[in-house]
Amino acid sequence: xxxxxxxxxxxxxxxxxxxxxxxxxxxxxxxxxxxxxxxxxxxxxxxxxxxxxxxxxxxxxxxxxxxxxxxxxxxxxxxxxxxxxxxxxxxxxxxxxxxxxxxxxxxxxxxxxxxxxxxxxxxxxxxxxxxxxxxxxxxxxxxxxxxxxxxxx
Amino acid sequence: xxxxxxxxxxxxxxxxxxxxxxxxxxxxxxxxxxxxxxxxxxxxxxxxxxxxxxxxxxxxxxxxxxxxxxxxxxxxxxxxxxxxxxxxxxxxxxxxxxxxxxxxxxxxxxxxxxxxxxxxxxxxxxxxxxxxxxxxxxxxxxxxxxxxxxxxxxxxxxxxxxxxxxxxxxxxxxxxxxxxxxxxxxxxxxxxxxxxxxxxxxxxxxxxxxxxxxxxxxxxxxxxxxxxxxxxxxxxxxxxxxxxxxxxxxxxxxxxxxxxxxxxxxxxxxxxxxxxxxxxxxxxxxxxxxxxxxxxxxxxxxxxxxxxxxxxxxxxxxxxxxxxxxxxxxxxxxxxxxxxxxxxxxxxxxxxxxxxxxxxxxxxxxxxxxxxxxxxxxxxxxxxxxxxxxxxxxxxxxxxxxxxxxxxxxxxxxxxxxxxxxxxxxxxxxxxxxxxxxxxxxxxxxxxxxxxxxxxxxxxxxxxxxxxxxxxxxxxxxxxxxxxxxxxxxxxxxxxxxxxxxxxxxxxxxxxxxxxxxxxxxxxxxxxxxxxxxxxxxxxxxxxxxxxxxxxxxxxxxxxxxxxxxxxxxxxxxxxxxxxxxxxxxxxxxxxxxxxxxxxxxxxxxxxxxxxxxxxxxxxxxxxxxxxxxxxxxxxxxxxxxxxxxxxxxxxxxxxxxxxxxxxxxxxxxxxxxxxxxxxxxxxxxxxxxxxxxxxxxxxxxxxxxxxxxxxxxxxxxxxxxxxxxxxxxxxxxxxxxxxxxxxxxxxxxxxxxxxxxxxxxxxxxxxxxxxxxxxxxxxxxx
Numbered sequence: 001x002x003x004x005x006x007x008x009x010x011x012x013x014x015x016x017x018x019x020x021x022x023x024x025x026x027x028x029x030x031x032x033x034x035x036x037x038x039x040x041x042x043x044x045x046x047x048x049x050x051x052x053x054x055x056x057x058x059x060x061x062x063x064x065x066x067x068x069x070x071x072x073x074x075x076x077x078x079x080x081x082x083x084x085x086x087x088x089x090x091x092x093x094x095x096x097x098x099x100x101x102x103x104x105x106x107x108x109x110x111x112x113x114x115x116x117x118x119x120x121x122x123x124x125x126x127x128x129x130x131x132x133x134x135x136x137x138x139x140x141x142x143x144x145x146x147x148x149x150x151x152x153x
Numbered sequence: 154x155x156x157x158x159x160x161x162x163x164x165x166x167x168x169x170x171x172x173x174x175x176x177x178x179x180x181x182x183x184x185x186x187x188x189x190x191x192x193x194x195x196x197x198x199x200x201x202x203x204x205x206x207x208x209x210x211x212x213x214x215x216x217x218x219x220x221x222x223x224x225x226x227x228x229x230x231x232x233x234x235x236x237x238x239x240x241x242x243x244x245x246x247x248x249x250x251x252x253x254x255x256x257x258x259x260x261x262x263x264x265x266x267x268x269x270x271x272x273x274x275x276x277x278x279x280x281x282x283x284x285x286x287x288x289x290x291x292x293x294x295x296x297x298x299x300x301x302x303x304x305x306x307x308x309x310x311x312x313x314x315x316x317x318x319x320x321x322x323x324x325x326x327x328x329x330x331x332x333x334x335x336x337x338x339x340x341x342x343x344x345x346x347x348x349x350x351x352x353x354x355x356x357x358x359x360x361x362x363x364x365x366x367x368x369x370x371x372x373x374x375x376x377x378x379x380x381x382x383x384x385x386x387x388x389x390x391x392x393x394x395x396x397x398x399x400x401x402x403x404x405x406x407x408x409x410x411x412x413x414x415x416x417x418x419x420x421x422x423x424x425x426x427x428x429x430x431x432x433x434x435x436x437x438x439x440x441x442x443x444x445x446x447x448x449x450x451x452x453x454x455x456x457x458x459x460x461x462x463x464x465x466x467x468x469x470x471x472x473x474x475x476x477x478x479x480x481x482x483x484x485x486x487x488x489x490x491x492x493x494x495x496x497x498x499x500x501x502x503x504x505x506x507x508x509x510x511x512x513x514x515x516x517x518x519x520x521x522x523x524x525x526x527x528x529x530x531x532x533x534x535x536x537x538x539x540x541x542x543x544x545x546x547x548x549x550x551x552x553x554x555x556x557x558x559x560x561x562x563x564x565x566x567x568x569x570x571x572x573x574x575x576x577x578x579x580x581x582x583x584x585x586x587x588x589x590x591x592x593x594x595x596x597x598x599x600x601x602x603x604x605x606x607x608x609x610x611x612x613x614x615x616x617x618x619x620x621x622x623x624x625x626x627x628x629x630x631x632x633x634x635x636x637x638x639x640x641x642x643x644x645x646x647x648x649x650x651x652x653x654x655x656x657x658x659x660x661x662x663x664x665x666x667x668x669x670x671x672x673x674x675x676x677x678x679x680x681x682x683x684x685x686x687x688x689x690x691x692x693x694x695x696x697x698x699x700x701x702x703x704x705x706x707x708x709x710x711x712x713x714x715x716x717x718x719x720x721x722x723x724x725x726x727x728x729x730x731x732x733x734x735x736x737x738x739x740x741x742x743x744x745x746x747x748x749x750x751x752x753x754x755x756x757x758x759x760x761x762x763x764x765x766x767x768x769x770x771x772x773x774x775x776x777x778x779x780x781x782x783x784x785x786x787x788x789x790x791x792x793x794x795x796x797x798x799x800x801x802x803x804x805x806x807x808x809x810x811x812x813x814x815x816x817x818x819x820x821x822x823x824x825x826x827x828x829x830x831x832x833x834x835x836x837x838x839x840x841x842x843x844x845x846x847x848x849x850x851x852x853x854x855x856x857x858x859x860x861x862x863x864x865x866x867x868x869x870x871x872x873x874x875x876x877x878x879x880x881x882x883x884x885x886x887x888x889x890x891x892x893x894x895x896x897x898x899x900x901x902x903x904x905x906x907x908x909x910x911x912x913x914x915x916x917x918x919x920x921x922x923x924x925x926x927x928x929x930x931x932x933x934x935x936x
Contacts, residue, residue: 057279081197081284083278083279083280083281083283084194084195084197084278084279084281085197085279086197087197087198112849112851112853113853114197114198114199114259114851114853115195115196115197115198115259115853116197116434117197118197118259118849118853118854118855118857119259119434119437119438119853119854119855119856119857119858120434120857120858120860120861123861124860
């Protein structure tokens with residue numbers, strides 16, 4: 001299943017870039033995130049609770065960042081297991097383009113799901129994934145804006 | 154009502170009123186004291202190695218009684234392997250209840266949790282830690298055969314399960330000399346049964362007596378009695394399988410499944426009742442699927458449109474493991490043997506490749522192989538007609554085996570006792586108003602309305618003997634047994650091995666027995682579906698309830714008739730040969746005058762046998778088994794027609810009308826025969842237009858819920874008009890053949906021909922099922 005989209009964020013590419021690697025920002029932004037730990041400079045492990053149609057599950061997973069061109073682009077790849085609900089794995093290529101004072105973030109993701117999640121149909125999962133992506137960027141944007149207004153120490 | 158000639162009369166299904174009154178007794182409804190509920194942890198991946206399986210947290214969860222894994226459960230069950238000797242060279246990996254080390258399809262059971270409720274068992278499933286190292290799944294049959302592709306499972310040395318070729322010596326010459334050759338490639342999708350009641354089992358082992366009782370929603374209780382006895386090392390007289398009301402089976406409920414075996418094993422271990430009822434989501438990833446064929450085929454004709462030969466290659470994809478005990482090869486085997494069966498086609502080559510991949514097993518489902526063979530043959534016949542500019546009726550008239558040319562042996566070796574293709578074709582033409590429909594079609598085309606008419610002739614395999622499975626070593630019975638007795642009050646009871654899943658078996662058995670004993674069918678109580686109370690037999694598979702079960706009941710009834718007349722003769726001091734049974738009494742054969750009632754015979758034989766002359770046998774119970782002899786199968790025949798309208802802008806097909814002319818030999822109950830045909834047609838149209846199990850390239854089924862998997866609905870189905878020809882088989886006294894699969898055999902073929910007839914003015918053609926709007930638009934070049 002392919003997901004792609006574009007988001008205009010109210011921050012400069014550098015601000016967006018550092019937020020993408022900021023554990024606290026990500027924890028706020030990821031829908032249903034219960035915990036997020038940074039395990040190295042380029043990897044995180046997360047516990048996320050999600051409800052997709054009739055299936056609700058707590059996913060435990062790892063995310064790895066690679067192909068890093070600082071301030072410009074990177075690839076996030078990861079896989080998560082939701083127990084009997086199934087699993088999800090995938091990779092997303094993220095690129096940042098400045099647009100005035102703002103930044104356009106483009107992403108292309110290839111996501112595969114298995115088990116009950118897959119059985120329930122791509123239709124449901126794609127809609128849910130799009131909704132979750134929307135929530136993520138709304139939260140992410142809010143976090144960015146907050147960081148901007150609140151002077152950093 | 155008179156007391157004879159109930160055979161041939163319409164009688165309502167005996168159990169329909171009980172079901173309507175909410176008095177059905179399904180395994181799903183059964184609750185036994187101390188019963189625990191099973192839920193299964195299933196592999197989310199299509200293929201992989203189990204790296205870690207930790208059930209300790211699940212075992213501590215609320216309500217959980219016990220958790221089993223392969224390590225703790227599999228040792229008490231002998232593994233089973235779905236191969237048979239008559240499919241020479243076929244192979245399949247041995248199976249056991251829970252996955253050992255390797256998972257082979259998304260849905261493969263890995264652990265079993267038993268709890269006080271299904272909800273608690275499901276909650277505990279979430280606490281099982283299952284870590285599977287993902288491996289590349291084999292999802293496509295053609296790719297599976299490419300060198301270097303990983304093996305689908307351990308225990309096999311190639312992904313080819315079975316290959317065979319049938320060929321007549323004149324094949325190449327027939328094609329070399331042909332005036333015309335038509336060819337096409339076909340894809341037939343995977344679909345599944347979607348029974349109203351999912352698979353259900355309650356196993357109840359009593360350690361104090363060593364008795365295992367399994368309440369099992371199955372069509373073949375004796376087969377499962379044997380399977381449980383053998384796999385768990387129990388004497389078969391201590392294994393009782395009870396199949397009460399069953400909410401649909403269609404072939405899906407005669408295979409051995411991991412879950413049912415695990416439930417029996419758990420009951421043996423725990424010494425208490427264990428229940429498993431599949432929910433709809435797990436049904437989709439554990440019930441057998443059906444079909445999944447890719448066929449390329451060509452047909453040779455002479456200049457007059459006489460069919461000379463067919464050359465067919467079928468690749469069928471059966472999932473990770475062949476089913477037990479009937480194998481997953483029978484479907485493909487019937488596909489290549491039924492090709493061209495209605496026609497006087499002298500030469501033939503059929504090549505079959507049965508291939509594994511990491512998906513749910515496919516296996517026998519209503520009309521095994523028939524819809525594929527029929528769709529391919531009939532599509533090519535229509536294409537030949539088009540090429541030769543012949544009407545589809547005309548080309549069939551030229552090629553169908555003549556009604557007076559029997560016995561006939563097909564190019565694939567099937568022996569036909571007597572069929573009625575030409576009579577059926579003539580009747581079809583008449584009831585559907587063929588010529589008027591053609592005129593209407595031409596008229597509507599001018600208005601941009603595209604209607605199509607499709608025709609499909611077929612034969613159906615019924616009343617099989619041991620040639621089907623027994624000769625290959627399968628412990629699958631092709632005989633049946635009945636016990637008929639006269640009660641002390643003069644009523645009749647029949648216990649018989651054929652079973653009832655809503656098709657009306659019990660009703661027709663009552664009709665047959667009633668006629669032998671001169672009573673009405675409502676005086677005959679019929680018991681089925683319990684291995685302790687009925688004799689052993691094949692039960693329900695491959696269209697045999699009426700033909701074989703009916704003959705068994707008839708012979709048992711006649712045996713009891715002779716016993717009754719002997720007792721009556723002794724009481725009346727008359728020659729038994731001068732007496733007969735009618736109207737619930739013994740009558741004088743010549744005059745019809747009543748001599749003594751059956752109630753009186755029952756009373757004397759039961760309570761006053763001392764008054765019978767010495768040496769007079771007072772038995773009022775007769776036992777009879779019957780195994781078919783003569784032809785290996787009693788073939789039936791028929792023809793179907795479909796009338797459709799295709800919206801060429803949207804690709805949506807509207808089914809306008811469907812006709813069936815069918816010859817199932819002696820008709821026992823016209824009402825129930827028509828019900829069987831209608832239901833069968835719907836199960837043929839479903840996969841032709843709607844039903845498909847869709848998989849992604851990782852082997853995940855992506856529409857495994859009724860939100861996404863389309864079953865045919867009443868609103869989409871056309872009126873189905875039915876007519877009959879009756880050509881009884883001479884192999885039995887009764888003369889009945891099977892009818893349960895006839896509708897399914899040719900409905901899809903007729904529909905595909907109808908859609909292609911509608912698309913013809915646009916030069917478009919479709920040869921893939923289901924014929925979805927998207928596929929039709931693709932054929933039209935719109936997408």
